[in-house]
Structures are given as structure tokens and as C-alpha cells.
Amino acid sequence: MFHRIRRRAKEPEAQRRFFELSEQMQLQGQVPPEVDRVRADLEHAVPTAAVDDFLPPELRVPSHDQVAGRITSWTQPLVLDGEMVACATCGTYRDWLILSARGQIWLRCRAGHQQHEPRLNTAWYNRHTGPADATHATFEDCLRHLGH
Structure with missing residues (x-):
């Protein structure tokens, strides 16, 4: 239990350091290659049709x-x-x-x-x-x- 409490206390510090490093990389023009690949995949992705995920009326509970x-x-x-x-x-x-x-x-x-x-x-x-x-x-x- 105390292990989880200590880990939670460290999380904000880790997040702050992550955001600082991200900002530094952006300012220096450094972007990991995975980011470019994901952006390209998103641009070429085919939109999927929306599916009605609700139950049929006879199975719905009032x-x-x-x-x-x-x-x-x-x-x-x-x-x-x-x-x-x-x-x-x-x-x-x-x-x-x-x-x-x-x-x-x-x-x-x-x-x-x-x-x-x-x-x-x-x-x-x-x-x-x-x-x-x-x-x-x-x-x-x-x-x-x-x-x-």
C-alpha cells in the first residue's frame, strides 16, 4: 500500500520532467521517427463507418x-x-x-x-x-x- 502512495507522489515529478524534455525537443526541432510515422498513418487512414452499438429495443431495460x-x-x-x-x-x-x-x-x-x-x-x-x-x-x- 505504501509502495503505491510513494509511486503516486513521484508521478507528478516524472510528468513535469517529461513535459520539459518534450518542450526542449520541439524547440530544437528534434522529433522521434515514430511521431512522423503515426502522423502519416493518421493522414492516410480510411474513416470507418459508425456502428450503432445499442442493444435492440426488445433487449433494452427501461x-x-x-x-x-x-x-x-x-x-x-x-x-x-x-x-x-x-x-x-x-x-x-x-x-x-x-x-x-x-x-x-x-x-x-x-x-x-x-x-x-x-x-x-x-x-x-x-x-x-x-x-x-x-x-x-x-x-x-x-x-x-x-x-x-
């Missing part, structure tokens, strides 16, 4: 601003601030769907009751979920995909 929200399943009990979260309507405390939409987090129980959870935010959601395995056109399609 960006965060093209998606209305994201959902993940959470089978174990959800504990926030030392308190187990339970559904306000039916009292269920496990097997949640966690919805992230417009900067808010919503919890949905197996019975279909939804409640806003202000103690959670998008950063928490991003830390605790993996990459999306599918995209769906409707909310109902997503629920079917997740088995709800």
Missing part, C-alpha cells in the same frame, strides 16, 4: 423514469425500529409485497390490503432488493407474476 414503480416480495416478518410491522386491516405480519412508487414505499399483505410505510424510503428499498427479473405492463400482471 430506465427508472420509464417505470411507474417496482415491487418485491418479502416473506419474513418486517421489523422496523424494533417493532414488527403488521397489516392495519387484517393483522398479518409476514409475506409482504413491498412497492416502491414515486419516492414512497407501500406494503401490501397477501389479502390485498395496502398501507403506506413512512419509515422506509427508496434508498432502503434499493439496498434490500436485487435486480428486476421481469417488467410488466400492468400492476395486475406483476401481482400474478409474484403469486399474489
